[in-house]
Amino acid sequence: MEIKQTKSDRIFDICNKVLVWFFIIIILYPLIYIISASISDPSFVNSGQMWLWPKGITFEGFRRVFQNTDIWIGYRNTIFYTLLGTFINLAVTLPAAYALSRQELIGKKVIMALFVFTMFFEGGLIPTYLLVRDLGMVNTIWSLVIPSAAAMWNIIVTMTFFKVTIPKGLEEAAEMDGASQFRTFFQIVLPLSAPIVAVMALFYGVGHWNQYFGAMIYLSDEKLFPLQLFLRKILIQQQMTADMMMQSGSAEALSEHARIADIIKYAVMIVSAAPLLIVYPFLQRFFLKGVLIGSIKG
Incomplete structure (x- = not known):
């Protein structure tokens, strides 16, 4: 009715x-x-x-952007950093969240307090750089993926998902059948957690794809530069060339360069954002469910 x-x-x-x-x-x-x-x-x-x-x-802007060989090096590096970094993030976040979701974890409150403390207080840029340097990670790929191995907020969201979604009786049944905690996690919990895994992969992946500040600080070898640094370099070069032309007083050359710079500016935006726009629709069906369930207080 x-x-x-x-x-x-x-x-x-x-x-x-x-x-x-x-x-x-x-x-x-x-x-x-x-x-x-x-x-x-x-x-x-x-x-x-x-x-x-x-x-x-x-399509002159795209032609000029893709004629730059650095763009392809940047794409290769960024894809590698995104895949490796996201794998490390999930390898740290998922087990940590699962362990914290279990009531029988000894010292759970102390561990949570220490983790949450890092959400509000951090060492700062200089101490972080000195730590990365002392660990021998400066100018290596590890400087971009190890310092950001996990985000506490994402651990909390994932932990809440496990507490709300995974039935306690399912884990107890697995333990009664002789399954270890590792086997329970990998063969029972993870297959049932596709939505939150997809959400965390998307969150971390977008962060790695867009990162440039860490690379600007830790990397000096251009062969290791991610895409965002090369795109920044292209835009800076265009601006410097325009400034030199203004000083030379060549109005016609300046006008032509400004035209090319405008084309490149918008092409660079598309080049940097297109892969994420392509990938997102495939994860969208998991995204809403994972965010809603993971944000419920457990």
Whole structure:
């Protein structure tokens, strides 16, 4: 039997739909604009004639970006850092969260207090650099993946997921059948935890993909640079060239360089964000479930 909506219910539904469409538009418009600007003639973009769909289509910006061999080195390094870093993050976060979710863990409150302390207080940039240097990780791939091996907030979310989702009786049944805690974790708990694993992989993966500050501090060998540092280098070079042209007083050359710089600027945005936009839809079905369950206080 269909429940008849009252006038206030209909008004509420209309307001909800209007708000949802409003948020969809303000989220999609910048994305569409950047994509359109990256393949549009900069004269149309700068004059405001291109405000949604591309005009004067040109792929010169992408051609110039991908002609730079450093881009491919950066892609290779970033993919490697993202895969390795995310694997290390999951290898630390999941077992730690599972152990903390068990009531019988000795010293659980003390361990949680020490972990939570790190969420609010840290050593700072200089002590962290000195520690990384003393461990011999400066100018190595490990300086980008070991210091960020786990995030306490993610451990808490994952721990809550285990407490809320995994039935205690299931673990007790496994123990009665002779399964060790390691076997219970790997063969029973993890297969039932695909949503939170996907969410944590996405959180950590995005962080590794976008990182540049750590690489800027710890790396000096360009062969180890991630994509974001190479993209930053390209933008800085364009700006320096523009400044030199302004000093030389060549208006025509400056105008042409500004045109090229605008094309490259938007192309660089697409190059850096496209892989994440491609991967996200495959994890979306896990994302909402994992976040909602993992955020419930257990």
